[in-house]
Amino acid sequence: MNYSKLLLLMLLLFPGAMASAQAKKGVDFVWYNPASEKFLTVHNQLWTxxxxxxFYDRLPAKAESVVRSPVWKLSRNAAGLKLVFKTDAQEITIRYVLSNKNYAMNHFPATGVSGVDLFAENSDGSWAWTYGKYQFKDTVTYTYTGLNLDKEKYKDGRTFHLYLPLYNSVQWMEIGIPSDKAFKFTPASAEKPIVVYGTSIAQGGCASRAGMGWTNILDRNLHMPVANLGFSGNGRLEKEVVDMIVEKEAKVFVLDCLPNLGSETANIKSKIAYAVNTIREKHPHTPIILVDGSHFTEGRLNATRTKGILRTNSLSREAYQELKSKGVQGLYYLAKEDIGLDMNDSVDGTHPTDIGMLKYAAACEKLIRNILKL
Amino acid sequence: MNYSKLLLLMLLLFPGAMASAQAKKGVDFVWYNPASEKFLTVHNQLWTxxxxxxFYDRLPAKAESVVRSPVWKLSRNAAGLKLVFKTDAQEITIRYVLSNKNYAMNHFPATGVSGVDLFAENSDGSWAWTYGKYQFKDTVTYTYTGLNLDKEKYKDGRTFHLYLPLYNSVQWMEIGIPSDKAFKFTPASAEKPIVVYGTSIAQGGCASRAGMGWTNILDRNLHMPVANLGFSGNGRLEKEVVDMIVEKEAKVFVLDCLPNLGSETANIKSKIAYAVNTIREKHPHTPIILVDGSHFTEGRLNATRTKGILRTNSLSREAYQELKSKGVQGLYYLAKEDIGLDMNDSVDGTHPTDIGMLKYAAACEKLIRNILKL
Structure with a gap:
C-alpha cells in the first residue's frame, strides 16, 4: 500500500485524525481536508x-445513468472547481491523489491537465499569483513558499483561491499549513453562478495551468462564481445535459458547444432551439449566450476546416435569428470576431493556449458586463 | 532494429536512396533529407x-572540449534552427528521430519540447500557420494536409519555414511530398544574423510549439536570421562561450543571461564587461543589447525572488552605465519594464508561455528596429 492510499485509509478509519500535526522540516504542519468540513467548501460546483x-464531481450521481458514458467520466474532472481559504501562513502545501496517472497530454502539460493553481484575492479586487513547486508523483504536491509580500497590509491573513485540475479527477486533497498559523475554508456562496456548457475549450484545454482556463479567468475577473460544464470532445448540446442544467438557477447560461457539433450539422439548429426553449421555460428571465465556434487559427493555409467552422457558425446564427424572431427574449450572441483568435493563439489549431484563453475570457466578460449592467 | 533505425542505416549505406518514392495511401511520396543537399539547408545556424x-548542432565540434558539458549537450538541441523550402504540395509530412525519448516536461508539452512548427511566408511578408497531426513515437511525425488556401495566388508553390524542436536534438529528419509535386530547399542566406546568447527562456521554454519561442517570433517578424544560443539553466555569460560567439559576424548581439546568474552576483559586472569588451574589440560597430531579468511574474505575493531579480538587474544596469561612461558605443539596454511580463504570462513564475514569448519578442523587435533604423 502506498503512502497516499494509506492516508486515504487512515482518513476513512479515523475522521479528523489527519488534521493532527505532522513534522516537516522541524515545523509542525496541520492538514485540512475540504471534504471533512460541515459546510460546502467546493466553489463553482452546481451539484453538491x-x-x-x-466530492469533486461536476454532475450529480443520477447523471451516470442518464448521460453518455464519456460525459459522465469527464464530469468527474475538476475543471472550474476551486477551494477558497483564508490563512496567514507564508507556506502552503497542497497534496492530492488523481484518478488518471497520465498527468499530461502531448499538447497540454501536466501543470495544465493535472496541476492546481493558487491566487490571492487582494483587498482592492485585484489578484496576486505565485508559483508552486510541484511533484507529479502518486500523490501530487504543490508547495508554495515565501508568501510574504504585503504582509503588513494583510495581517489577518489573505484569502486564497485554489483552482483544481482541469482534466483530471481529484480523489482526495489536503491543504497543509504550519501549525502556528490560522486556517479557515471560505464556504461556497449561494450566489447564482454563470453556467458554461461547452467543449474541451470550455473545460480548459490547453491552458498552461488551471487558473488560465477561460472560465477560471472569467471567475476572477467578474468576482462571481462560474460553473464549468465543459466536456472534452463531448459538449454536444445534448437533451440529457440541458435537462439537468436547467434544474439550477444561473445568472447567465453560456452555450458553447459548436466545436463538438461539426459532424451533426443537420441537428445544430434543433439542438440550439431545444436548449434555448428549455432554459427559457424554466428560467423566463435568465440571459442566454450562444457562442460561435472560434477554434480556427490556420490563418491563410487551410480552407477545409475553415469552411466547416463557418458552416456550423452560420447554422448557429440562423438558429439565433429564428429564436429572436419568435420572440425569445434575453438571447445574446458571442461572435467569433469578438473572440478574435489568430494563428498565435492555439497549440494545435483548435485548443487555445493561455493567450487564446485570455481572449476568450475577455470577450465573454465584456458581453456579460453589458448584459448584467456591471 | 526499429523502423527509424533501419531508415537511418539505409541512409548511411545508400545515400540518396531514401529520396526514392514510397507508397502512401496510394500516392507516391518522395522524401527529402536536408543533410543530403550540396548547399546549406539549416537556417539560423552559426557554425555549419x-x-x-x-548536422543540427548549434555550437561547433571544437566546443565540446572547451565549454562545460551541460552547455555542450544543450547546444545540440535544435532551438531556433529552421528549414526553408518551396513546394506546391498540399500535403507535407515531416518525420524525424530525436535523441531524447522523454518528449515533454511537466510544465512544457511535447509539442513545444520536441515538436516542429510550420509557417508559410506570404508574398506580402505576412505569415500563415497551420496545424499538423503529430505522433510522438520512436520516429516522430507531423502531417500537414489541406494546404489549399490561396492556391490560385501561389501557383508556383509556397515557401514554408519549418522550426525545429526547441529542447531536443534532431538525429535525422526527412520531408515527404507527393511525388507529382515540386520541392526545393531554400539555401541558408549569408545575411548576418541577430545572435541571442541566453538561458532557458531564450532557448524557448515554455512555448507551446517551436514557432512560439521568442527568437523564432523575432525571426518571423523581422524577416531576418536569428541565431539561438539559449542554454537552459546554463546561459551564464561564460568566457568560453563569448570567445566562440565573437568569431561570427552579427547584426546585433543580444546578451540575455541574467536569469542564470542569480547565484553569482559577485561576477555579474565583470562578466558583462568581459562580454561587451570582447565583442567590441572584434566587432567595433555591432550593436550589443543587454537584457534585464524579467522572469518575475509573482505579482504581489512573493518578495524573496523579487529581491533577487531586482538585485541582478541593478548590477547589470550598473555595468551598462559604467561601460557607457568608459566610452563604449552601440550599447543598448532592454529593461524588464519594456518586456512587461505579468502574472498571466508564465507557466511557473519563470518560463513564459506563448503570451510571454510574444511580449519578449515584441520588446526586442521594437528596440532592434530602433537600433537598425528598420
Whole structure:
C-alpha cells in the first residue's frame, strides 16, 4: 500500500485524525481536508453534498445513468472547481491523489491537465499569483513558499483561491499549513453562478495551468462564481445535459458547444432551439449566450476546416435569428470576431493556449458586463 | 532494429536512396533529407557543414572540449534552427528521430519540447500557420494536409519555414511530398544574423510549439536570421562561450543571461564587461543589447525572488552605465519594464508561455528596429 492510499485509509478509519500535526522540516504542519468540513467548501460546483457521487464531481450521481458514458467520466474532472481559504501562513502545501496517472497530454502539460493553481484575492479586487513547486508523483504536491509580500497590509491573513485540475479527477486533497498559523475554508456562496456548457475549450484545454482556463479567468475577473460544464470532445448540446442544467438557477447560461457539433450539422439548429426553449421555460428571465465556434487559427493555409467552422457558425446564427424572431427574449450572441483568435493563439489549431484563453475570457466578460449592467 | 533505425542505416549505406518514392495511401511520396543537399539547408545556424559534429548542432565540434558539458549537450538541441523550402504540395509530412525519448516536461508539452512548427511566408511578408497531426513515437511525425488556401495566388508553390524542436536534438529528419509535386530547399542566406546568447527562456521554454519561442517570433517578424544560443539553466555569460560567439559576424548581439546568474552576483559586472569588451574589440560597430531579468511574474505575493531579480538587474544596469561612461558605443539596454511580463504570462513564475514569448519578442523587435533604423 502506498503512502497516499494509506492516508486515504487512515482518513476513512479515523475522521479528523489527519488534521493532527505532522513534522516537516522541524515545523509542525496541520492538514485540512475540504471534504471533512460541515459546510460546502467546493466553489463553482452546481451539484453538491449528497447529490454527487464523489466530492469533486461536476454532475450529480443520477447523471451516470442518464448521460453518455464519456460525459459522465469527464464530469468527474475538476475543471472550474476551486477551494477558497483564508490563512496567514507564508507556506502552503497542497497534496492530492488523481484518478488518471497520465498527468499530461502531448499538447497540454501536466501543470495544465493535472496541476492546481493558487491566487490571492487582494483587498482592492485585484489578484496576486505565485508559483508552486510541484511533484507529479502518486500523490501530487504543490508547495508554495515565501508568501510574504504585503504582509503588513494583510495581517489577518489573505484569502486564497485554489483552482483544481482541469482534466483530471481529484480523489482526495489536503491543504497543509504550519501549525502556528490560522486556517479557515471560505464556504461556497449561494450566489447564482454563470453556467458554461461547452467543449474541451470550455473545460480548459490547453491552458498552461488551471487558473488560465477561460472560465477560471472569467471567475476572477467578474468576482462571481462560474460553473464549468465543459466536456472534452463531448459538449454536444445534448437533451440529457440541458435537462439537468436547467434544474439550477444561473445568472447567465453560456452555450458553447459548436466545436463538438461539426459532424451533426443537420441537428445544430434543433439542438440550439431545444436548449434555448428549455432554459427559457424554466428560467423566463435568465440571459442566454450562444457562442460561435472560434477554434480556427490556420490563418491563410487551410480552407477545409475553415469552411466547416463557418458552416456550423452560420447554422448557429440562423438558429439565433429564428429564436429572436419568435420572440425569445434575453438571447445574446458571442461572435467569433469578438473572440478574435489568430494563428498565435492555439497549440494545435483548435485548443487555445493561455493567450487564446485570455481572449476568450475577455470577450465573454465584456458581453456579460453589458448584459448584467456591471 | 526499429523502423527509424533501419531508415537511418539505409541512409548511411545508400545515400540518396531514401529520396526514392514510397507508397502512401496510394500516392507516391518522395522524401527529402536536408543533410543530403550540396548547399546549406539549416537556417539560423552559426557554425555549419564540417564545423559541426552533428548536422543540427548549434555550437561547433571544437566546443565540446572547451565549454562545460551541460552547455555542450544543450547546444545540440535544435532551438531556433529552421528549414526553408518551396513546394506546391498540399500535403507535407515531416518525420524525424530525436535523441531524447522523454518528449515533454511537466510544465512544457511535447509539442513545444520536441515538436516542429510550420509557417508559410506570404508574398506580402505576412505569415500563415497551420496545424499538423503529430505522433510522438520512436520516429516522430507531423502531417500537414489541406494546404489549399490561396492556391490560385501561389501557383508556383509556397515557401514554408519549418522550426525545429526547441529542447531536443534532431538525429535525422526527412520531408515527404507527393511525388507529382515540386520541392526545393531554400539555401541558408549569408545575411548576418541577430545572435541571442541566453538561458532557458531564450532557448524557448515554455512555448507551446517551436514557432512560439521568442527568437523564432523575432525571426518571423523581422524577416531576418536569428541565431539561438539559449542554454537552459546554463546561459551564464561564460568566457568560453563569448570567445566562440565573437568569431561570427552579427547584426546585433543580444546578451540575455541574467536569469542564470542569480547565484553569482559577485561576477555579474565583470562578466558583462568581459562580454561587451570582447565583442567590441572584434566587432567595433555591432550593436550589443543587454537584457534585464524579467522572469518575475509573482505579482504581489512573493518578495524573496523579487529581491533577487531586482538585485541582478541593478548590477547589470550598473555595468551598462559604467561601460557607457568608459566610452563604449552601440550599447543598448532592454529593461524588464519594456518586456512587461505579468502574472498571466508564465507557466511557473519563470518560463513564459506563448503570451510571454510574444511580449519578449515584441520588446526586442521594437528596440532592434530602433537600433537598425528598420
Amino acid at each position: 453534498g449528497s447529490a454527487v457521487r464523489s | 557543414g564540417s564545423a559541426v559534429r552533428s
